[in-house]
Amino acid sequence: MSITILPTNGPPTVPAQLVEDFTPSLLNDEMHHLCPGCGHPVAMRAAAEMMGELELATRAIGVVGIGCYTGFASSLDVDVVQALHGRAPSLATGVKRMRPDSFVFSLQGDGDMVNEGLQEIIHTAARGEAVTAILLNNGVFGETGGHMTATTVLGQRTKNTLDGRDAALHGYPVPIANLIAQLDGAAFVGRSAVNNAGNVARTRRMFRRAFELQMAGAGFTFVEVLTMCPTGWFIETSEAPDYLGDKMAGTYELGVLKDPAHPAA
Amino acid sequence: MPARFMEGSEAIAEAMVTAGCRFFAGYPMTPFTEVLEHMARLLPGVGGTCINAESELEAIGMAWGAASTGARAATGSVGQGLSLMQESISELCRAQVPLVVVNMSRGQTDYYQSTRGGGHGDYRTPVLAPVDLPEAVELVQYAFHLADQWRNPVLFYGDYYLAHVQESADVHPYEFGPLPAKDWIVDGLNGGTGNAKLVSPLSSTKHHEDRSGYGGHLKFVAERMATMTEGIEPMVETGFVDDADFVVVSFGTAARYVRYVVGLLREEGLPIGFVRPITLWPFPSDEIARVAERARALAVYELNNGQMIDDVRLAVYGRAPVEFIGDLTLDMSGFGISPDYDVERLLVRIRNAFTAQMSEVS
Secondary structure: OOOOOOOOOOOOOOOOOOOOOOOOOOEOOOOOOOOOOOOHHHHHHHHHHHHHHOOOOOOEEEEEOOOHHHHHHHHEOOEEEEOOOOOHHHHHHHHHHHOOOOEEEEEEEHHHHHHHOHHHHHHHHHOOOOOEEEEEEOOOEOOOOOEOOOOOOOOOOEOOEOOOOOHHHHOOOOOHHHHHHOOOOEEEEEEEEOOOHHHHHHHHHHHHHHHHHHHOOOOEEEEEEEOOOHHHHOOOHHHHHHHHHHHHHHHOOOEEEEEOOEOOO | OOOEEEEHHHHHHHHHHHOOEEEEEEOOOOOOHHHHHHHHHHHHHHOOEEEEOOOHHHHHHHHHHHHHOOOEEEEEEOHHHHHHHHHHHHHHHHHOOOEEEEEEEOOOOOHHHHHOOOOOOOOOOOEEOOOOHHHHHHHHHHHHHHHHHHOOEEEEEEEHHHHHOEEEEOOOOOOOOOOOOOOOOOOOOOOOOOOOOEEOOOOOOOOHHHHOHHHHHHHHHHHHHHHHHHHOOOOEEEEOHHHOOEEEEOOHHHHHHHHHHHHHHHHOOOOEEEEEEOEEEOOOHHHHHHHHHHOOEEEEOOOOOOOOHHHHHHHHOOOOOEEEOOOOOOOOOOOOOOOOOOHHHHHHHHHHHHHHHHHHHO
């Protein structure tokens, strides 16, 4: 069906019609509490679509941390265990060890993974647990209202770094993906973003690679996704994608850091 | 299976495996370490997994994940390690995840921690405190049964003495009756159906409207805790209480000495008895109240500065005076076997308390 859209100043004469439903099949319809311009659902959509494409729905068990994205524990239509703040990698370890044929992924934000649970993600990677750890990194505690995390970039203003993160006062951001890539237990490590269509496509490719490698028994796989948080960054929604590109991607280089097909030289 | 002469830790580990435990994670710490060692040795042979966790936080997290898939899982430590696990223990109650947590407590004893916990909010965990190895073998298995029956963490309370003393024990399976089907577990098979499972301390299902949000979930959990406490029959051992003027209350290894010493004092002709709570939660309050109707005074002997005495006083409810005759008596290491675990010393202590109380009351 084609729809002709003509400019008009009057009210619409034709009622709204559903042209196509782009809702991912693994998403429950439910109210959410995410802000306009949030990057988390874009990343989550890519993950949900990839689970659907790889037919993992009836093999998937997710472990979700605590943050703005915790609502995905309910809205994702796959089995989920809700973890405490920082603890998702350990729960995912227990799940995978008891269900080795399942596809097991963990979902954490930067506060959850890099602040509260840094030790857990490092050890889980070092053990080479056959799970996929997903980090939604927006460099801020969005849920508490915009406070500094371990991944807040230098100069970034937060509610407890009012003049911007200053290395002399607040230390340096932790490039978690780079740390994990150093570990022998990590098979695949990639860092992507969702601030433009090209990066969304890159995110999808990384999810595909990580998910396929997990199911092939390659070991621990890790995908970090830089996401927008205009609310927590205290900027206009429309500015957030560029802010991510300028400020965050300048600190956190995008790309595949480790892949079994390309062993480090 | 014939009885064997074995170390407590080994019997406890064998009892866990006999109960069907297939996942264990722990961080080494005296006197819990040998339980972990034996689980690491035993589990691979039955298709199970034992992980030497990098911390107590990770140990209980791993066990949480394993239990969420329906496996019988356990973790443990000493009281110090359980201090680190308190957040998870309280939230496991809210997530309705069955898990057995073994506390091989150090000399300071952890009655407060076991029965009240250091976690947040309204939660309860049944606590089983055996007096010796044969009882430990049964209670370890009962702990897994209770955990599955009530979908709740259950604490098994041992100590250095139980872990390291060698005794004769017959590790055979116990049958405690039918259990509800585990229809709540995540097995990964439910995606894309609109009915995928959620195991969460924040909500019971993916559909929040089912229980009017987080507040509704907390109310549901609070009711569950009350139902569980009502539903578990308190376990208690008593001796000579029907004609006792003076009754000593004690639990665990300390009660083993009290039981023996009270027997000796009975032979001397003293009207004295003992009560030994086996479930520290639910506490056998009714039995202690019954004993207090007859006794002229009670005493509490525990190796700390007075913890269980609070529950004894609540149970006695003013019917009789309750005196604390315990002490924080530790060996040189601080986590070994109390110097008070000595029949002569305890005999003097209890006899003196009896004499003082009886002269005061009469």
